[in-house]
Amino acid sequence: MLYPWQQKVWQGWQQLLAQGRMHHAVLLVAPHGSGREALARHLSKTVLCRNGAAAMGGEPCGICHGCKLFEAGTHPDFHLIAPAQEGKQIGVDAVRQCNRWAVETSQLGGERIILIDGADAMGEAAANALLKTLEEPPSGCQFILLASSLDNLLPTINSRCNKWRLAMPQEQETKRWVEKQLMQSIKLETVRLNGSAPIATQQFIEQGQDIRYAKLLASFAEFLRPPFFGLYDVAGLCTKEGHHSLKWLSYFLVDCMKWQQGVTSHLVHSESLPLVEQAAGVMTPMILLEQTRQANNLYQKLERHPGLNTELLIVDWLTGFMNHP
Numbered sequence: 001m002l003y004p005w006q007q008k009v010w011q012g013w014q015q016l017l018a019q020g021r022m023h024h025a026v027l028l029v030a031p032h033g034s035g036r037e038a039l040a041r042h043l044s045k046t047v048l049c050r051n052g053a054a055a056m057g058g059e060p061c062g063i064c065h066g067c068k069l070f071e072a073g074t075h076p077d078f079h080l081i082a083p084a085q086e087g088k089q090i091g092v093d094a095v096r097q098c099n100r101w102a103v104e105t106s107q108l109g110g111e112r113i114i115l116i117d118g119a120d121a122m123g124e125a126a127a128n129a130l131l132k133t134l135e136e137p138p139s140g141c142q143f144i145l146l147a148s149s150l151d152n153l154l155p156t157i158n159s160r161c162n163k164w165r166l167a168m169p170q171e172q173e174t175k176r177w178v179e180k181q182l183m184q185s186i187k188l189e190t191v192r193l194n195g196s197a198p199i200a201t202q203q204f205i206e207q208g209q210d211i212r213y214a215k216l217l218a219s220f221a222e223f224l225r226p227p228f229f230g231l232y233d234v235a236g237l238c239t240k241e242g243h244h245s246l247k248w249l250s251y252f253l254v255d256c257m258k259w260q261q262g263v264t265s266h267l268v269h270s271e272s273l274p275l276v277e278q279a280a281g282v283m284t285p286m287i288l289l290e291q292t293r294q295a296n297n298l299y300q301k302l303e304r305h306p307g308l309n310t311e312l313l314i315v316d317w318l319t320g321f322m323n324h325p
């Protein structure tokens with residue numbers, strides 16, 4: 001199933017498929033929570049359809065052997081690799097397996113598909129191993145790479161692929177779409193916290209993160225006021241929520257900086273402006289700047305090393321608000 005915001009990219013791909021001009025390596029840049037996996041799978045199914053997508057108006061027929069196997073998740077010519085868990089890298093062994101798949105003959109006599117979900121999570125050795133295959137593409141093998149951004153992708157990989165960017169809908173559009181799915185009204189700040197990615201926003205609410213974040217934010221804003229009560233409450237809530245809570249709080253600190261500079265519109269925390277105003281009133285621009293920087297550093301550190309003592313490091317970060325004059 002495709003989502004409305006994917007139509008433009010999908011139509012571009014359909015055109016290339018119809019003309020037989022699909023590049024052997026497609027790179028789709030799209031955030032998590034954009035339904036990018038669904039879009040990549042739809043492309044895979046279309047390419048693998050035995051009735052030929054071109055004859056079917058550019059869509060998989062849904063009834064052939066290939067389509068049936070694909071729907072059952074057992075298509076022998078469809079291969080997927082992804083990080084074992086969030087924050088982990090794709091290792092060189094997984095990529096070597098891809099390279100072996102790439103040179104195998106097709107089980108059903110059609111194309112082979114190799115989908116790399118999280119291409120930006122490949123380590124350098126893994127990326128270099130893939131590069132060789134992308135440079136000398138075996139025939140009948142379609143690579144699909146998914147990445148959240150180009151920042152962590154080797155430029156050499158990037159330059160070997162045909163790049164597509166999946167734009168997220170406008171905030172109000174995302175808000176309306178999620179409200180329709182959930183049959184309830186939602187806050188604009190929830191949309192903004194999730195970069196306007198519709199599925200990420202929906203899951204944020206479905207999983208109760210919006211309620212937990214509201215509680216965390218209230219405790220955080222309270223803590224920022226001297227005499228800094230509740231440090232361990234904030235640290236506990238952050239730790240329970242996971243390190244991505246640091247990202248949300250860093251958005252809050254950036255909102256506070258903007259507020260101090262007189263910017264009052266288009267802040268992420270559009271429904272929590274009283275908290276922004278309160279916190280902006282008690283912190284100096286220097287603390288805000290330094291602590292935002294530290295929050296981002298800590299976020300990256302915890303993202304790369306999931307084994308670290310999160311609570312201890314967050315307590316340490318929070319202490320930074322109290323140590324400034």
Ligand SMILES: [Zn+2]
Nearest residue numbers: 049061064067
């Ligand atoms: Zn089919």
